[in-house]
Amino acid sequence: MTEKIYAYVGNWGFAPAPKGISIFQFNQETGAMALIETIRYDIAAGQLCLDAKNRILYAVNECGERRGEIGGGGYLLAFRINPETGGLTLINEKESLLPEPSYLCLDKSGKYLLTCHCADPWHVTKIKKNEDGTFQNEVLFDDTAIVMFRIREDGGIGDVCDVAITPGTGGNGPNSRKNVDPVTNHIQLVQVISRLHAVVQSPGGGMFVACDKGMDKLIAFKLDRNQEKIVITDEYVTEEVACFPRYGTFHPTLPVFYANNENLAQLNCFHYDEDAGKLELFCKVKLLSEEVGLIEGKPVGAQDILIHPDGRTLYVTLCGLNQIVVLSVGEDGIPAVKQNIPSGGNLPRGINISPDGRFLVSGNMVSGDITTFFIHENGMLESTGKLYKAVSPSAIQFFRAGMDDAAAQ
Template identity: 25%
Template structure:
């Protein structure tokens, strides 16, 4: 004790006689950043289904686990804002179409509990959208050529409300012989729903009124270039532009958007000059900071293209990079925009790219996960 007291006194005296010396405080180690995604897949056995992917760059950890097995082709999966409710599809055909499934999710262990199962009312449902107030779910039924609307009840059940059937066709007799609804997307105001129909080569705009018995009413139809096959779309950060991925021509088309009206401004090819082979443009995303637009292309291309906006207000090609696998049907960015994850249906894997936060360019990393036929990535905890 005597030695300890003497040492403390000496240290105290030294501190008092050295005014330039600062007390050192140990910094708390930063909490590792972890990104979480739900993964939709196509299934070939009862062991396949909805997966959960976790990725921690600083810890060099990437894990994938199956949360809900035995579901037939849950190709699209979507969670509520708090992550506690999950909606998924069974992309199947039947007397009343496929299925839409509702789960509760435990954020602690990520377990999913099925609480509701409803007919999709159209064959091969392929897309889900959730209204801004999370009180309505809209399905796009690809082979059915229609969209179905469900009201979310207070206990989380889905109640079928409305079916909207499209009609018509376009120039490709093999793929556009009838309507093929591929996506349903709410606009930033939540007042309208934009529906991309690959079969009729149109974007349909519906007014959304949740207080009426049938919430959707058609307000406009906007033809694409014949043979385009519009698939998915995304809004610019300010909501004044809509980016549409044209699946069959491998084009990103830029539209101005005002009061539910679309006007084409630009068409940018995803292909190199002289490219020959099959194409299948698939997903389109805007970076979280709103600076770049990303588009995937399947077929014989297997690329991700990056576009940015120049000072004149037009979009320019920034980069085209191999997607790191085969058939990049879907991809997504982390909420902070630092990474992009590409899901490959044909090579059965998910590949991670690092994103330059200034230029938007991508660099493929060594992180890669084996996943059976991944076709959709929904990020959690935005």
């Protein structure tokens, strides 16, 4: 039976240009990608989450305002996959409750979908009357939270069953300050508000970690599935201020979690206790052999991170230099850099590995293209020399299907 591989590419960007979800057919023999169509140009699909078994694709619409309103937050969408054509049919859409939903994580039980929020960096100043009749003002920021949704029987997104609000300092912390990206003029508040950028689940399913680039911390939590509650179990605050922890990944077999940093070319490596939901830093790994200074006024930092299914190689993308860093992973879980290879495009924001583990695909957001790489037996990369036009690729998910049945990867 002929097998088909589809690559779903979520498009995101700073400019208010059309984005959407692009559907490609992927050739597992050659690594070639053929565009089928792009849908829903109206959504900023910065992250995607796949339920391969049930043929469902979940996507964020990373926006800050409800339709027709000022403020109100973003949306989550559920699509049914047609395994014969790769086409997507909308099941439903839910408000995420807060601005800029930035990541999606499907609980291993298949009953819950978790999202987190990067939040808008804006503020309002309110006048407050005190009990003694005097007046003062207070500055308010958006809430930021991990939000837990039930999954419906049809795979659609159900009601919210719990919310874990992650606090900031409101600008009153010792390291609080306003940071402005010199290239995009994008505001990145430092230790003022929580800005959650990822939430990922351990291989055993008993523990989650959220990366909070706003407060320079990692937040560990568990789910009380009987009570349908989020239970915060641990926090780790980075020693480096304004490093912006961005994404993380768990080792497939070792009790190790890796986190990268958007504003620092360094990995933080943790041992974790799944039962207790605890993190313990055990090493830091520099992603560059020498300091390169600022590029266009900003430090070189990471974008995406993933580990090969065999657990022997870790991949991290770097913006500024537009590189993919390849790291070997020892039996002790300690990574070591063994290759820095050009991504072939500008700002490699999202990467993924083909279902057979033979190709790595890089979505280069600013240049609007996708590049592909052979993965050698030792994990090192070699460019295929091919470049595929895209919109503003940010997240990539592979779906493997037969002609008459889905094959969950």
